[in-house]
Amino acid sequence: MTITTTRHHALFFGEVEGVDLARPMTDTLFAEIEAAFHEHAILLFRGQRVTDAQHVAFSEWFGPVFTATKYSWKDEKRRLRDDMADISNLDHDGGLLPTDDPRRDHARGNQLWHTDNTFKHVPSRCSVLAAHTIPATGGNTQFADMRAAYDALSEAKKEEIDGLILEHCITYSRERMGFTGFTDAARAELPPVRQVLVRENPATGRKSLYIAAHAGRVIGWPDKEGRALIDELIAFATQPQFVHEHVWRDGDLIVWDNRCTMHRVTPFNEMQDVRDLRRVTVSDEINSVERAGLVAAE
Numbered sequence: 001m002t003i004t005t006t007r008h009h010a011l012f013f014g015e016v017e018g019v020d021l022a023r024p025m026t027d028t029l030f031a032e033i034e035a036a037f038h039e040h041a042i043l044l045f046r047g048q049r050v051t052d053a054q055h056v057a058f059s060e061w062f063g064p065v066f067t068a069t070k071y072s073w074k075d076e077k078r079r080l081r082d083d084m085a086d087i088s089n090l091d092h093d094g095g096l097l098p099t100d101d102p103r104r105d106h107a108r109g110n111q112l113w114h115t116d117n118t119f120k121h122v123p124s125r126c127s128v129l130a131a132h133t134i135p136a137t138g139g140n141t142q143f144a145d146m147r148a149a150y151d152a153l154s155e156a157k158k159e160e161i162d163g164l165i166l167e168h169c170i171t172y173s174r175e176r177m178g179f180t181g182f183t184d185a186a187r188a189e190l191p192p193v194r195q196v197l198v199r200e201n202p203a204t205g206r207k208s209l210y211i212a213a214h215a216g217r218v219i220g221w222p223d224k225e226g227r228a229l230i231d232e233l234i235a236f237a238t239q240p241q242f243v244h245e246h247v248w249r250d251g252d253l254i255v256w257d258n259r260c261t262m263h264r265v266t267p268f269n270e271m272q273d274v275r276d277l278r279r280v281t282v283s284d285e286i287n288s289v290e291r292a293g294l295v296a297a298e
């Protein structure tokens, strides 16, 4: 064994030591990292000084990397490469975004519990987020373990939700935060998609809840009841015993499993403090409904 892993939380979130991600990865080392990833669902690597290219290269070991979502209302000029999501309050030239910039409103959607890219037909397997500059206070990231949350559901609830399919759309989460900047073209680019509510990790056989602020409807249910079930499950799954709050240090890099965790950012002084994090998002293989071999009822 080359790496050691120490849990920061009783259920999940392991800190990995003994790896310099700026150095070339090997099959044997990655096999250890992947085993730790399945066990802990989230891995923290501290003191990493990776270039953007090294960050992407490491992420590619987990699977194919998404091109960052382009929104037609966003500034065309990007600060980062096309395969990196800009999780910052910075403009393309590195200055703070104007206070009324719609990208600030959009980014605030990350304060809602979610998991990444469930609003895409083929969602994300994992995200790899690296901290470059962190604010003086706040801007922590909270994570919740959806495997433990699923396990803790009553048998009756497990039965009730078995086989249910949710509709996810980026507009659901953004509208919940009061963001209304989507043009018709942007809506057409990211139409609602379907994902299972309970998914199983093929590598471990563990089941988890698959919910997010992007989820807005339960297929085949009246809107109100569906919304109530989604809200109930998110509230249940984010109780303190399932949650770990990470306080960032420069050089931290975190890989989280989007299939079995949720996360959200805590507020910070976003008009004054720079917060520069960069995310590479790794794609899953297939839509979760298709994987489960289910057919969505209307």
Ligand code: OGA
Pocket (backbone or CB within 6 Å): 087, 110, 116, 127, 129, 139, 140, 141, 263, 264, 265, 266, 277, 279
């Ligand atoms: C993300 C995200 C939370 C944060 O990068 O996907 O939701 O703490 N980030 O910035």
Ligand code: MN
Pocket (backbone or CB within 6 Å): 110, 114, 115, 116, 263
């Ligand atoms: Mn996110």
